[in-house]
Amino acid sequence: MSALSRPRGPAALLHDGVILTWRNLVSLPRTPELLLFTLIQPIMFVLLFTYVFGGSIGQSLPPDVSYAQFLIPGIMVQTLVFSTNSTAVGLADDLQKGLVDRFRSLPIARSAVLVGRICSDAVRLTMVAVVLVAIGYVVGFRLEAGIGWGVLMILTAVAFGFSMSWIMATIGLSVRDAETASTAGFVWLFPLTFVSSVFVPVTSMPGWLQVIARNNPVTLLSNLLREFTLIGRPAAGTVLPVLLWMVGIVVVFAPLAVSRYRKV
Amino acid sequence: MSNLIEVNGLVKHFGATRAVDGVSFNVGTGTVLGLLGPNGAGKTTTVRMLATLLTPDAGSASIDGFDVVTDATSVRSIIGLTGQYAAVDEKLTGRENLWMVGRLLGMRRDDADARASELLARFRLSDAGDRQVKTYSGGMRRRVDLAVSLVGRPEVLFLDEPTTGLDPASRIEMWEVTRELISEGTTVLLTTQYLEEADELADRIVVIDSGRVIAEGTAEELKDRTGGRTLELTLTQRADLERATTIAMRIGDRPVTARSDVATLEVEVGRDTEYAARVVAALSEGGIAVEEFRLQRPSLDDVFLSLTGHAAEAEADGEEDENGDDEQADS
Ligand SMILES: Nc1ncnc2c1ncn2[C@@H]1O[C@H](COP(=O)(O)OP(=O)(O)OP(=O)(O)O)[C@@H](O)[C@H]1O
């Protein structure tokens, strides 16, 4: 007879979280649309922006910085932020299909479904980030400060995506319907990512917009990633605000998502 | 016999909707209770409270002595839930769904593998086991969903409308696997809109309507409650119908109905089977050829109608299905 040995306490969350992360990752290659969207969209953006806008925008950059060098870190932030939408859609879909009920009727760790979703999405974000660096190399981007700082750039971007996933989880568990989740997750990402230094230097914007753009976490993170790739060791003043944003988002939204999950 | 499930005055309101409005019943260990009710009666809401998915507004319930609110984790480790809609991951294969739940329940990898194969074989899914669930038919989905809820060998199984939306063949297949489980001693709480299903599978039936229990008993007891049995006599010759009616009315004061369309005489004999025998004998003496006669007990549908004052929803569904089929045949 099969012996049951469920771990207890925090180990239970790890045990269940790993299994549910596995569940989301196995189905990834079987969902070609998602994979395609994940990989094709960033490639398209890099090519479009480099060749269509690169010429004109490049003029407002410092003379020693190429547009590709400017664009890749920013577009990495933008793409990862958009990719977190799948956290909202995935959770809403699980709710709609009754899977959350199934998991909640099992004697497993309470937030395991959330953890499994967010961890598998983090794995996916890492894949996307690696693809972006690769396509970046095609259009002239280089990790000038060395590969170590490049790795740190990817990890930092994924960590930010991870924190954003908690917002998306809260949205997905609130709307409870995959289609609504997709829209509700997307709309606010456009102002968030475009009113920033992702595509153009903030100085090219009207004054009042510059104030918003400068304090946008997406700008702060893009600038930090640029420092990682160009000069390596960043100034504490660039690191701290990004760190505060990430911690702040998790501190606010993780408990919110968990309490939402308990009430569904 | 002890009660494995005890439900006391459960209440759940959604805004102004009294989904469950003071429901009480018990389910004996190793028995099957059928919770019978039309759409919106509160069946799913009741099951969700018992399965720890929903907190009751009032009342209490326990499973094997564990309170569903204060001891939810203990309850979860002894129940299996098959919801109204198959809750399996469509992107995974049938085997992966089973394996995942086995692992979540704390089985070792190879134990989870073995359990998955065993359940696939048992539910006739071995061939489809390595296909994604999204390629399954409705009946296969329901079976894999049931299989998933059995991975941990639960003491109590909740089956919420296990056959709604299935074709007759798949329905009978579900009944067979359910009967097997029952014969192994699993305690089952089954909800259904189909009177026939409750009659087939359940030891006892609780009828609910608008969140309240309106009747309780075995299928037999419920049928007896409407009392009357009907003697139905089909005559060989339709021409004899009038004379036969006269003879039958002479026996006593029980109501007689002649249905000339089917050459059938109906005598409401109540519980008096002797009376029925006398009618048959008198007709025979009168030289009336009887093709067939039977003593008809009221169907559960009749019971339902007399209890709720409206027909059971299952009937309406059946008619819809038939119409649907007709339309397909036409096109
Ligand atoms: N989450 C909810 N929010 C609001 N109302 C609800 C909710 N769940 C159920 N209801 C309402 O509660 C009542 C009982 O619903 P329930 O799903 O328990 O019925 P049911 O007997 O399972 O019906 P069916 O045969 O259609 O599955 C219905 O009027 C339904 O609309």
Ligand SMILES: [Mg+2]
């Ligand atoms: Mg229901």
